[in-house]
Amino acid sequence: METDTHSTPRTTPGLRRAADRVTGCATAYGVLGAVALAAVAVVAAGGHPVNTFMWVRAVLLPLVAVVMHRLAVAAFRDGPDQRGSRRAFERLGTLSAVMPIAIVGVDLVPGVCPLWYAAVQTVCVLPVVGIAFLTRGAALRTAFPRGR
Structure with a gap:
């Protein structure tokens, strides 16, 4: 079976299972990130202090989850030739x-965010x-052997 450095070999059950788990983890990360953003909004609406760092982080991390999900989909893309992107x-x-x-690491810096937010993150x-x-x-x- 021939593969180049930019594609995955034919899908095996183990590969498919691992690929599905990676994609599922990326989805779970997105859902949890959205819940964390909602938590920040609820805390702010309740009149409790929410700093700019918390807002920025709460908005950016779900966006990163979208990027991670897209990378997972690109890496494990199925098609007639079942080629995925090694680069992704x-x-x-x-x-x-x-x-x-x-x-x-950033959440552990004293004074950056409250303990509840660090726990959520x-x-x-x-x-x-x-x-x-x-x-x-x-x-x-x-599935993705190292190239030269």
Whole structure:
């Protein structure tokens, strides 16, 4: 079976399962991000303090979830030739490795955000951690072998 560095090989059950899990995690991240945005809006509407950082983060992270979902779809695209994008897969892997560290790390800086918001953001990023592990798993590493 021949593959080039820009495509995935024919879909196997393990590959399909891993791809579905990655896409599902990206969707879950988007849903949780939307819930976090709604929580910030409810807290602000209740008259409690909500700083600019919280608003910006609450709006941006669901938008990043859309990007992650699009990368997952591009990486695992099905079609007559069942070719996906290795480049999208690599970007998804990199993004999913960096985001949890950046999100939780910034939230831990004293005074940046309240503890409840840091906890919400930590829960939201758990599906991204799942993507990071899945993209480094055997099924997907085999599907997207390293090029030169």
